[in-house]
Amino acid sequence: MTDAPLIRSAAIELCRARWAIGALLPEGTKVNVGAVRGGDTERLMEQLKKSKLG
Numbered sequence: 001m002t003d004a005p006l007i008r009s010a011a012i013e014l015c016r017a018r019w020a021i022g023a024l025l026p027e028g029t030k031v032n033v034g035a036v037r038g039g040d041t042e043r044l045m046e047q048l049k050k051s052k053l054g
Contacts, residue, residue: 010048014038021047 006026013020016038022031036043 012044019044023048 008024008026008028010021010023012022018038019036019040021034021036021044024031034047036047
């Protein structure tokens with residue numbers, strides 16, 4: 001089992017310059033929002049794994 005909370009749902013808006021990410025944690029009612037540089041899949045996965053985007 002992992003230390004990080006699981007994400008209930010996530011949304012990703014993709015464009016060339018920037019990818020916006022929104023994630024809702026199981027215990028939360030507020031969507032955590034963040035962004036990474038467009039095309040940076042490694043950073044995107046890091047953000048989703050951490051599930052603390054803001």
